[in-house]
Amino acid sequence: xxxxxxxxxxxxxxxxxxxxxxxxxxxxxxxxxxxxxxxxxxxxxxxxxxxxxxxxxxxxxxxxxxxxxxxxxxxxxxxxxxxxxxxxxxxxxxxxxxxxxxxxxxxxxxxxxxxxxxxxxxxxxxxxxxxxxxxxxxxxxxxxxxxxxxxxxxxxxxxxxxxxxxxxxxxxxxxxxxxxxxxxxxxxxxxxxxxxxxxxxxxxxxxxxxxxxxxxxxxxxxxxxxxxxxxxxxxxxxxxxxxxxxxxxxxxxxxxxxxxxxxxxxxxxxxxxxxxxxxxxxxxxxxxxxxxxxxxxxxxxxxxxxxxxxxxxxxxx
Amino acid sequence: xxxxxxxxxxxxxxxxxxxxxxxxxxxxxxxxxxxxxxxxxxxxxxxxxxxxxxxxxxxxxxxxxxxxxxxxxxxxxxxxxxxxxxxxxxxxxxxxxxxxxxxxxxxxxxxxxxxxxxxxxxxxxxxxxxxxxxxxxxxxxxxxxxxxxxxxxxxxxxxxxxxxxxxxxxxxxxxxxxxxxxxxxxxxxxxxxxxxxxxxxxxxxxxxxxxxxxxxxxxxxxxxxxxxxxxxxxxxxxxxxxxxxxxxxxxxxxxxxxxxxxxxxxxxxxxxxxxxxxxx
Numbered sequence: 001x002x003x004x005x006x007x008x009x010x011x012x013x014x015x016x017x018x019x020x021x022x023x024x025x026x027x028x029x030x031x032x033x034x035x036x037x038x039x040x041x042x043x044x045x046x047x048x049x050x051x052x053x054x055x056x057x058x059x060x061x062x063x064x065x066x067x068x069x070x071x072x073x074x075x076x077x078x079x080x081x082x083x084x085x086x087x088x089x090x091x092x093x094x095x096x097x098x099x100x101x102x103x104x105x106x107x108x109x110x111x112x113x114x115x116x117x118x119x120x121x122x123x124x125x126x127x128x129x130x131x132x133x134x135x136x137x138x139x140x141x142x143x144x145x146x147x148x149x150x151x152x153x154x155x156x157x158x159x160x161x162x163x164x165x166x167x168x169x170x171x172x173x174x175x176x177x178x179x180x181x182x183x184x185x186x187x188x189x190x191x192x193x194x195x196x197x198x199x200x201x202x203x204x205x206x207x208x209x210x211x212x213x214x215x216x217x218x219x220x221x222x223x224x225x226x227x228x229x230x231x232x233x234x235x236x237x238x239x240x241x242x243x244x245x246x247x248x249x250x251x252x253x254x255x256x257x258x259x260x261x262x263x264x265x266x267x268x269x270x271x272x273x274x275x276x277x278x279x280x281x282x283x284x285x286x287x288x289x290x291x292x293x294x295x296x297x298x299x300x301x302x303x304x305x306x307x308x309x310x311x312x313x314x315x316x317x
Numbered sequence: 318x319x320x321x322x323x324x325x326x327x328x329x330x331x332x333x334x335x336x337x338x339x340x341x342x343x344x345x346x347x348x349x350x351x352x353x354x355x356x357x358x359x360x361x362x363x364x365x366x367x368x369x370x371x372x373x374x375x376x377x378x379x380x381x382x383x384x385x386x387x388x389x390x391x392x393x394x395x396x397x398x399x400x401x402x403x404x405x406x407x408x409x410x411x412x413x414x415x416x417x418x419x420x421x422x423x424x425x426x427x428x429x430x431x432x433x434x435x436x437x438x439x440x441x442x443x444x445x446x447x448x449x450x451x452x453x454x455x456x457x458x459x460x461x462x463x464x465x466x467x468x469x470x471x472x473x474x475x476x477x478x479x480x481x482x483x484x485x486x487x488x489x490x491x492x493x494x495x496x497x498x499x500x501x502x503x504x505x506x507x508x509x510x511x512x513x514x515x516x517x518x519x520x521x522x523x524x525x526x527x528x529x530x531x532x533x534x535x536x537x538x539x540x541x542x543x544x545x546x547x548x549x550x551x552x553x554x555x556x557x558x559x560x561x562x563x564x565x566x567x568x569x570x571x572x573x574x575x576x577x578x579x580x581x582x583x584x585x586x587x588x589x590x591x592x593x594x595x596x597x
Contacts, residue, residue: 070446
């Protein structure tokens with residue numbers, strides 16, 4: 001297996017902040033809005049460099065989404081920033097009507113997604129956001145896996161015309177993708193070619209899938225690993241090509257099983273290529289306080305759970 | 318345009334509204350009739366906008382956002398007569414495949430509409446965004462909005478109101494259709510909102526009041542509002558109207574908020590509204 005070198009440990013939200021900061025210099029139409037979480041979203045650098053293009057809206061997320069929609073009328077490319085919970089569930093109808101249905105060029109950028117925000121607990125740990133966003137027509141849903149990929153994705157979505165949901169997180173995690181790699185929206189990234197099983201992961205769980213693969217290789221199982229950073233539109237071709245070879249699949253995500261990446265893959269398989277499948281995802285429950293790692297383990301979405309799921313799915317072939 | 322000429326248009330717009338909702342037996346005639354005078358004055362006399370050169374961005378033009386999207390019949394009729402699309406297209410209102418969706422939509426590229434509305438309370442925020450874009454673009458045009466009074470029960474409106482005053486947005490003129498009615502009854506029965514003008518003043522807005530059925534007064538008030546832009550404060554006009562204005566049996570009752578007339582009732586209504594520009 002290719003050696004994935006950990007360059008450093010960084011939070012994906014800082015990747016967003018770095019990407020936004022770069023966009024501030026390169027694209028004068030990019031504007032940013034934040035609902036009183038500028039530091040948490042790492043939007044300080046953009047704010048300080050471009051105060052005229054930064055809108056502090058206060059704790060008023062509905063107004064922020066509406067304003068972002070309005071800013072597109074006049075040619076601006078607005079990036080909104082707050083926690084994933086307040087970026088989606090709190091403002092679903094505003095996104096539905098003013099952004100998605102109206103097909104506005106708004107980039108909804110959401111940090112602290114999933115369990116790994118940790119100690120704040122279930123009120124803030126949204127595990128439904130991918131599902132909420134992918135159900136909306138016109139909405140593109142992106143969930144990058146590390147700092148480098150989040151930075152590249154942030155830059156890439158400015159060039160994409162239409163509504164985007166960009167999901168990232170709080171903790172420092174291994175940063176391992178090529179910093180010079182161009183981010184291609186809608187294109188799956190095969191990290192390792194294997195033959196026995198396909199592991200499809202997104203977000204923080206991509207690194208966990210790599211960890212799992214090292215354990216599996218030691219057991220004589222050779223998995224193919226696919227990083228799906230764009231959940232919608234899904235790269236169906238890449239998934240089907242891999243499954244045509246491996247004939248079974250495990251999905252892994254820091255999200256609810258209902259509505260997540262696994263749900264999208266299952267829909268594809270049932271239509272095109274029914275093969276055994278297992279899903280590593282949170283199973284119909286809210287989270288709680290704890291460290292990120294403790295929570296990933298308690299809610300059965302850590303490295304060991306991917307290994308177990310692979311062994312189960314291979315036995316079903 | 319002379320007030321008399323504008324009144325001719327309003328009579329035809331009211332006929333259109335009645336005919337549109339009767340034809341499909343759905344839609345919202347009450348608020349549409351109540352806002353006819355305002356929207357006619359705004360589009361035919363006040364706003365700087367070129368219907369023939371409509372673009373989504375609207376750079377260099379005044380913009381209008383209808384936040385209470387259910388009164389789409391009046392917007393569609395005014396837009397059509399103003400030249401945004403053929404008046405004959407009003408006959409497609411709410412029918413399958415139409416650009417004239419039940420509530421305004423941009424999904425079918427209807428000229429004159431820049432955002433979907435219908436789910437209430439969102440239009441002021443959208444307008445603030447558009448107003449901010451105008452400032453960034455060095456465009457000194459004005460952004461106008463219209464809101465229902467019942468719509469002000471939505472919390473997002475007050476998020477936007479707080480933002481506009483706090484951030485000194487001064488290129489926006491909002492108008493409230495103050496007819497004291499909402500679907501379930503009088504506003505004071507459903508959810509009393511107290512003194513609306515004082516509420517907006519307390520939120521830091523410049524507040525004007527006007528009679529929404531006196532075109533001379535509407536033009537004077539909009540001119541005054543325009544003269545007050547650029548001074549660091551947002552402006553709101555609390556506009557007193559009568560729901561169902563122009564059709565005697567519809568006036569002053571919430572019963573015609575979202576109910577269409579029968580064919581017999583339509584005939585009575587049309588007998589009270591002169592056909593001035595020709596029916597579609």
